[in-house]
Amino acid sequence: MKPATKFIHAGMEPDPSTGAIMTPIYQTSTYVQEAPAKHKGYEYARSQNPTRKALEDAYAIIENGKYALAFSSGVAATDAVIKLLEPGDEVICANDMYGGTYRLFTKVFEKFGIKFVYIDTTKTENVQHAVTGKTKLIWVETPTNPLMNVSDIAAIAAIAKPKNILLAVDNTFASPALQNPLDLGADIVMHSATKYLGGHSDVIQGALMMNDKDLREELYFIQKSCGAVPGPMDCFLILRGIKTLGVRMKAHCENGKIIANWLRKHPKVAKVYWPGFEDHPGYAVAKKQMKDFGGMISFELKNDSVDEAKRVLSSTHLFSLAESLGGVESMINHPASMTHASIPREERIKNGLSDSLIRLSVGIEDADDLIEDLNKAIG
Ligand SMILES: *Cc1c(COP(=O)(O)O)cnc(C)c1O
Numbered sequence: 001m002k003p004a005t006k007f008i009h010a011g012m013e014p015d016p017s018t019g020a021i022m023t024p025i026y027q028t029s030t031y032v033q034e035a036p037a038k039h040k041g042y043e044y045a046r047s048q049n050p051t052r053k054a055l056e057d058a059y060a061i062i063e064n065g066k067y068a069l070a071f072s073s074g075v076a077a078t079d080a081v082i083k084l085l086e087p088g089d090e091v092i093c094a095n096d097m098y099g100g101t102y103r104l105f106t107k108v109f110e111k112f113g114i115k116f117v118y119i120d121t122t123k124t125e126n127v128q129h130a131v132t133g134k135t136k137l138i139w140v141e142t143p144t145n146p147l148m149n150v151s152d153i154a155a156i157a158a159i160a161k162p163k164n165i166l167l168a169v170d171n172t173f174a175s176p177a178l179q180n181p182l183d184l185g186a187d188i189v190m191h192s193a194t195k196y197l198g199g200h201s202d203v204i205q206g207a208l209m210m211n212d213k214d215l216r217e218e219l220y221f222i223q224k225s226c227g228a229v230p231g232p233m234d235c236f237l238i239l240r241g242i243k244t245l246g247v248r249m250k251a252h253c254e255n256g257k258i259i260a261n262w263l264r265k266h267p268k269v270a271k272v273y274w275p276g277f278e279d280h281p282g283y284a285v286a287k288k289q290m291k292d293f294g295g296m297i298s299f300e301l302k303n304d305s306v307d308e309a310k311r312v313l314s315s316t317h318l319f320s321l322a323e324s325l326g327g328v329e330s331m332i333n334h335p336a337s338m339t340h341a342s343i344p345r346e347e348r349i350k351n352g353l354s355d356s357l358i359r360l361s362v363g364i365e366d367a368d369d370l371i372e373d374l375n376k377a378i379g
Helices: 003-009 050-062 074-082 099-112 124-130 153-163 213-226 232-243 245-265 283-289 306-313 345-350 367-378
Strands: 067-071 090-094 115-119 135-141 166-170 188-192 206-210 269-273 296-301 331-333 358-361
Touching: 003 050, 003 232, 003 245, 050 067, 050 206, 050 232, 067 074, 067 213, 074 099, 074 135, 074 188, 074 206, 074 213, 090 099, 099 115, 115 124, 124 153, 135 153, 153 166, 206 213, 232 245, 245 269, 245 296, 245 367, 296 306, 306 358
Parallel strands: 090 115, 090 135, 135 166, 166 188
Antiparallel strands: 067 206, 188 206, 269 296, 296 358, 331 358
């Protein structure tokens, strides 16, 4: 089945009691049993919920996986993956990943004796060199947030697999419409469903997709034991969002391309980060592993001052100044003071994230209106 069809039909069965075409929001905490331990597969809603099950079935299908689990947020999904580990284990991860992932790793998990090794994963040989006998997990985000760095998923999987190291990929930026890491050899895909999967900026949720049954059982055990499960209303919203993922991503990509090229020609813009440019260092890999280049763009102004960046950030009208991304509406963000403020300044600068960097999540409005808005703001 082609992706656009899958996005609409994945996980959806008419409701058995009424035939409702949309899976109902099963707003219940428990299920009545006929006799002790005689039930219909549903005991208590932290462990199972029919709306969540429909969504988890859909999640698996849209990432070409066998299994999937839904979590109350993207970071809760990441948290569950790290809980597979034990003190003394090492994790190799990218040095410019999502700020909240970095915070979870350094501020929450380091104190439990898990070691995180931050490297530039765009160079596959760095991953090879960082592997030790204690490496249990490689955590990759591609393209990265906000510098749009691209890592080669298949090449990293080829390093991880023979050594039985798990490879997890944060696929939030690309979405399943543009990139499917399980097909490239990853063991776990993580999504902040809050972004493109939901698509309408109205819900927080996370997802994990995988092929291995034992891995699914371990993660399911963590999901029900730690309890970071989404409510049924949130599951319903994501199920609804996924239906339009195909058309939305097409529009995000078209607008992204137009705006990246327009920004690049703007006399006041110094540098534009977008993996669809042929001279982007990750272009060849992006072209190989992604179907298109997405609607996330970052740029720096020639006037490299925080004040000038803040002036532009406060001057747009269609681009809303907000954290988050992936909604139908365009958003503008200042990583240094917003999404990535939890990363110390020296770390940020070292990794190429300047104080004046501006990040755009290009929505699906008319591109002419978006350009007019940016043009007025940049001045
Ligand atoms: C937002 C985001 C997360 C965290 O997800 P939440 O749903 O906000 O918890 C993780 N990774 C990336 C790339 C993100 O953009």
